[in-house]
Amino acid sequence: MNQISRFARATREVRVALLALLLWVPAAFAQTDPLPSWNDGATKKAITDFVTRVTAQGGADFVPTEQRIATFDNDGTLWTEQPYYFQLAFAFDRVKEMAPQHPEWKTKQPFKALLDKDMKALGASGEKGLLQIVAATHTGMTTDAFAKEMLDWMATARHPRFDRPYNSLVYQPMLELLAYLRANGFKTFIVSGGGIEFMRPWVEKAYGIPPEQVVGSSGVVKFEFGSDGKPELMKLAKVEFIDDGPGKPVGINRFIGRRPIFAFGNSDGDLQMLQWTTAGPGARFAGIVHHTDAEREYAYDRQSKIGKLDKALDEAKAKGWTLVDMKHDWKKVFAFEP
Amino acid sequence: MNQISRFARATREVRVALLALLLWVPAAFAQTDPLPSWNDGATKKAITDFVTRVTAQGGADFVPTEQRIATFDNDGTLWTEQPYYFQLAFAFDRVKEMAPQHPEWKTKQPFKALLDKDMKALGASGEKGLLQIVAATHTGMTTDAFAKEMLDWMATARHPRFDRPYNSLVYQPMLELLAYLRANGFKTFIVSGGGIEFMRPWVEKAYGIPPEQVVGSSGVVKFEFGSDGKPELMKLAKVEFIDDGPGKPVGINRFIGRRPIFAFGNSDGDLQMLQWTTAGPGARFAGIVHHTDAEREYAYDRQSKIGKLDKALDEAKAKGWTLVDMKHDWKKVFAFEP
Numbered sequence: 001m002n003q004i005s006r007f008a009r010a011t012r013e014v015r016v017a018l019l020a021l022l023l024w025v026p027a028a029f030a031q032t033d034p035l036p037s038w039n040d041g042a043t044k045k046a047i048t049d050f051v052t053r054v055t056a057q058g059g060a061d062f063v064p065t066e067q068r069i070a071t072f073d074n075d076g077t078l079w080t081e082q083p084y085y086f087q088l089a090f091a092f093d094r095v096k097e098m099a100p101q102h103p104e105w106k107t108k109q110p111f112k113a114l115l116d117k118d119m120k121a122l123g124a125s126g127e128k129g130l131l132q133i134v135a136a137t138h139t140g141m142t143t144d145a146f147a148k149e150m151l152d153w154m155a156t157a158r159h160p161r162f163d164r165p166y167n168s169l170v171y172q173p174m175l176e177l178l179a180y181l182r183a184n185g186f187k188t189f190i191v192s193g194g195g196i197e198f199m200r201p202w203v204e205k206a207y208g209i210p211p212e213q214v215v216g217s218s219g220v221v222k223f224e225f226g227s228d229g230k231p232e233l234m235k236l237a238k239v240e241f242i243d244d245g246p247g248k249p250v251g252i253n254r255f256i257g258r259r260p261i262f263a264f265g266n267s268d269g270d271l272q273m274l275q276w277t278t279a280g281p282g283a284r285f286a287g288i289v290h291h292t293d294a295e296r297e298y299a300y301d302r303q304s305k306i307g308k309l310d311k312a313l314d315e316a317k318a319k320g321w322t323l324v325d326m327k328h329d330w331k332k333v334f335a336f337e338p
Numbered sequence: 339m340n341q342i343s344r345f346a347r348a349t350r351e352v353r354v355a356l357l358a359l360l361l362w363v364p365a366a367f368a369q370t371d372p373l374p375s376w377n378d379g380a381t382k383k384a385i386t387d388f389v390t391r392v393t394a395q396g397g398a399d400f401v402p403t404e405q406r407i408a409t410f411d412n413d414g415t416l417w418t419e420q421p422y423y424f425q426l427a428f429a430f431d432r433v434k435e436m437a438p439q440h441p442e443w444k445t446k447q448p449f450k451a452l453l454d455k456d457m458k459a460l461g462a463s464g465e466k467g468l469l470q471i472v473a474a475t476h477t478g479m480t481t482d483a484f485a486k487e488m489l490d491w492m493a494t495a496r497h498p499r500f501d502r503p504y505n506s507l508v509y510q511p512m513l514e515l516l517a518y519l520r521a522n523g524f525k526t527f528i529v530s531g532g533g534i535e536f537m538r539p540w541v542e543k544a545y546g547i548p549p550e551q552v553v554g555s556s557g558v559v560k561f562e563f564g565s566d567g568k569p570e571l572m573k574l575a576k577v578e579f580i581d582d583g584p585g586k587p588v589g590i591n592r593f594i595g596r597r598p599i600f601a602f603g604n605s606d607g608d609l610q611m612l613q614w615t616t617a618g619p620g621a622r623f624a625g626i627v628h629h630t631d632a633e634r635e636y637a638y639d640r641q642s643k644i645g646k647l648d649k650a651l652d653e654a655k656a657k658g659w660t661l662v663d664m665k666h667d668w669k670k671v672f673a674f675e676p
Contacts, residue, residue, distance in 0.1 A: 066548060143591055187550070200595045210404060211595030212525070213550075221591055223584035223610055231613045233591050246561035253481055253559055253571050255593060257538045257549030272561055275569045 034180040036331070037173040043329045046322045047177065050285045054261065055184050061283040063261055065185040070262035071215075071252060071273060072178070074192035074199060076307040077266045077289050078207060080169040082298040083160065084306055087198050088130075090153050094137035102136075111136070135237040138195065139219060142226070143233040147201045154202055164336070167206050171289075173330045174264075178207055186262065191215045191252055193244035193269055197235070215255040217243045244269045249276035261285065271312040274321065286321040288312060293327040296334075372518040374669070375511040381667040384660045385515065388623045392599065393522050399621040401599055403523040408600035409553075409590060409611060410516070412530035412537060414645040415604045415627050416545060418507040420636040421498065422644055425536050426468075428491050432475035440474075449474070473575040476533065477557060480564070481571040485539045492540055502674070505544050509627075511668045512602075516545055524600065529553045529590055531582035531607055535573070553593040555581045582607045587614035599623065609650040612659065624659040626650060631665040634672075 038044040053061040054068065075081035095105070095114050105111035110129030113121035122129065138146065154167055162169060178188050190209055192199060196216030203209050220238040225231055243251040249272050252260065263270075263277040266289040274286040290309065291300050301309040316323050326333065376382040391399040392406065413419035433443070433452050443449035448467030451459035460467065476484065492505055500507060516526050526547055530537060534554030541547050558576040563569055581589040587610050590598065601608075601615040604627040612624040628647065629638050639647040654661050664671065 066542070069550075189550075196592070196595070204404070212407075212527075212593065214595060218592060221588050223587045223614070231587065231610070231617050233587060233614075249561045249569065249571060250559050254534070254556060255550065257534070257552060272569070276561070276571075279569050 034183065035173065035176050037176055039329055039331050041329060043322055043324055047180075047285070047287070050262070050283065051181065051184050054283050063282060067258065067261065068181075068184070068186040069189065069256060069258050069260040070181050070186045070264075071189045071191040071256075071260040071277070072174070072263070073265040073267070073270045073273070074190050074194055074203075074216075075266075076291065077264055077270070078170055078174050078178075078190070079167070080159070080171075080297060081307050082300070085194065086159075086166045086169075087194050089157065089166070090150065090198065091133050091137045093153060093157055094149070095133060098137070131239075138197075139235045139237040141235055143197060143221060143235060146197055146235055150198060151201050167202050168336065169334060170206050171330075172332050172335045174289075175207065175335075177264075178209070181262065182208070187213065189213045189215060189252075189256060189260075191243065191248050191263075191273060193217055193242070193247075195219075196243075215243055215251045217241060217247075246272045248273035252276065263287070264289070265312070266291065267307040267309050268312045269307075271315060274312065274315075278319065278321070286316070286319070287324060288316050288321060289324045290326060292325050293330075293333065295327075296332075297326060299327075372521065373511065373514050375514055377667055377669050379667060381660055381662055385518075385623070385625070388600070388621065389519065389522050392621050401620065405596065405599065406519075406522070406524040407527065407594060407596050407598040408519050408524045408602075409527045409529040409594075409598040409615070410512070410601070411603040411605070411608045411611070412528050412532055412541075412554075413604075414629065415602055415608070416508055416512050416516075416528070417505070418497070418509075418635060419645050420638070423532065424497075424504045424507075425532050427495065427504070428488065428536065429471050429475045431491060431495055432487070433471060436475070469577075476535075477573045477575040479573055481535060481559060481573060484535055484573060488536060489539050505540050506674065507672060508544050509668075510670050510673045512627075513545065513673075515602075516547070519600065520546070525551065527551045527553060527590075527594060527598075529581065529586050529601075529611060531555055531580070531585075533557075534581075553581055553589045555579060555585075584610045586611035590614065601625070602627070603650070604629065605645040605647050606650045607645075609653060612650065612653075616657065616659070624654070624657070625662060626654050626659060627662045628664060630663050631668075631671065633665075634670075635664060637665075 035044055035047070053059060054063040056062055072078055075085055092114060095111060099105055099115055102111070105115060110122055110125035110132055113125060114133065154165060157166060158164060159166055159169055181188055188209055190199060190203060190207070190213065192215070194216050196214060196218045199214050199216055200211040203214055204211060218240045220236045220240045222234045222236055223231060224234055241247065241251065248270065252273065259280045260277045261280065261283065262285040263273050264287040265274060278284045278286050288309070291298050291307070293299060300307065301313060315321070373382055373385070391397060392401040394400055410416055413423055430452060433449060437443055437453055440449070443453060448460055448463035448470060451463060452471065492503060495504060496502060497504055497507055519526055528537060528541060528545070528547055528551065530553070532554050534552060534556045537552050537554055538549040541552055542549060556578045558574045558578045560572045560574055561569060562572055579585065579589065586608065590611065597618045598615045599618065599621065600623040601611050602625040603612060616622045616624050626647070629636050629645070631637060638645065639651060653659070
């Protein structure tokens with residue numbers, strides 16, 4: 001090879017490499033659908049149009065990165081909540097597991113009803129009974145011990161219908177939406193009525209949302225020194241904060257301190273979060289997952305005891321919020337085929 | 339210019355550009371002291387050694403990025419807290435400003451004492467009087483209205499000794515430390531006994547810490563609809579959470595959900611945060627700002643009413659925590675020369 005060809009080839013190679021480098025990033029984005037599990041249509045377009053608008057530098061609706069706060073309900077919005085909240089399944093399973101250490105439960109309601117599988121008596125114990133079960137299974141231990149129990153349960157328990165670990169029942173389209181928002185500079189938060197200590201141990205792996213971006217209901221926790229002389233945080237049987245309904249904007253204000261510009265829910269418990277989000281100035285997005293797919297997941301709304309969607313459904317229609325029709329808008333529901 | 343020279347030059351130019359690009363980043367870091375306002379010595383070395391250890395990939399003390407949580411007290415740790423907490427100065431100024439709308443304060447304690455500048459009577463009203471002043475100036479308005487009042491005050495009020503805006507009294511060495519930690523993958527949080535709503539409007543600009551990374555004391559907030567039909571968050575005259583002393587690890591658990599590996603305070607109110615931080619497994623750092631510089635700032639510890647440092651000073655010495663001697667360890671205290 002002579003001098004000229006060598007230089008020519010070297011130059012060409014470097015140029016090609018540089019060009020490839022320059023082209024790669026935009027090309028990679030342009031060619032990939034960020035929401036592959038969403039069917040094309042008005043819902044998907046509402047989402048991508050909003051994100052395009054608020055991220056267009058110099059555009060009328062541009063929002064600086066630090067203000068791109070997106071909040072998501074968890075139960076029924078990011079994962080399944082039927083036949084009952086998974087945290088309740090955890091509490092019920094824990095009662096059965098703890099029963100040998102609590103012989104008094106054989107005669108004491110609501111524990112007796114639960115252990116006897118007497119669903120009628122359990123139902124009759126009402127909210128008071130439920131709180132007793134939650135207190136017995138969620139308090140009187142350190143935060144570290146609770147996190148361990150929670151993760152042990154998640155690793156072994158199975159959903160009654162799908163016969164899979166509960167944390168595999170996360171919605172694939174919503175995982176894509178979370179990743180799409182983060183790729184566009186959004187900070188994604190969970191704002192759930194569920195227990196904050198129940199969610200934190202597993203949501204980072206499941207959703208890519210770190211513990212410090214999880215807002216939820218909580219009980220009082222006390223700092224003390226354990227028998228080993230080490231400091232510990234003890235979970236007390238006292239409710240501290242209920243992050244549901246009007247509690248959601250309150251929780252958002254307390255934990256995040258900024259108003260979201262994007263929020264997603266699925267029930268009347270999310271109504272005030274959506275109202276609070278959309279009442280701010282500038283471009284705003286409110287989305288609701290409407291469970292319309294009894295075949296692949298569940299179908300329920302106005303009459304459901306779990307995840308009732310009634311007032312928020314009316315308001316969504318009146319205000320033009322984005323309603324996700326699970327059956328028609330989602331190509332797939334879970335990462336697996338049910 | 340002939341073919342050969344043209345190709346040769348083009349190749350050389352591209353190569354030089356690539357090389358410069360490759361060399362620039364590490365060179366820029368290697369040549370700059372990330373903590374220029376810290377004097378060389380044991381304190382500065384303790385900080386940089388710790389950061390080097392936990393960020394050394396493959397090292398025995400390596401900590402993954404998502405677990406690099408650093409928490410900082412605010413009053414006396416990131417900014418001055420003498421002659422009294424700046425939030426108190428805000429409350430006192432607000433009482434004077436609001437007095438025309440409250441003729442009853444002319445005869446009602448503790449307001450009368452404050453308006454008459456009767457410091458003895460004000461002191462006699464004790465903690466109860468103080469809470470009445472805080473309630474009168476911090477509640478009964480929306481969160482948005484409070485943030486505006488807070489920022490208006492910050493823009494106009496002046497510190498009695500330094501005659502400068504309060505938010506200029508942030509410690510330059512601590513600003514450098516926050517930036518240094520963030521450059522090394524840490525997430526920096528404020529964990530302060532001060533009011534969360536009092537800090538959030540200004541700390542992002544001052545410290546680079548966004549509102550969602552601010553933990554503080556709080557009052558109850560209520561979601562409601564204003565007279566304009568828009569949702570709003572109303573601040574009620576009821577204490578919700580005191581983020582001080584044993585409340586700090588509780589606040590850390592509630593808001594962050596992870597144990598810090600690095601914490602900095604300056605008073606006994608930070609003791610439990612430092613205990614909680616250092617009791618975790620692996621490498622841990624606890625630092626205390628010791629106010630030893632009456633000339634450039636203030637000198638106080640065991641006897642001080644504000645920012646008392648007594649038990650935590652003993653424990654720091656017993657446990658080998660890093661004590662910052664403000665007079666000797668800091669080349670400068672503020673960005674300006676006092």
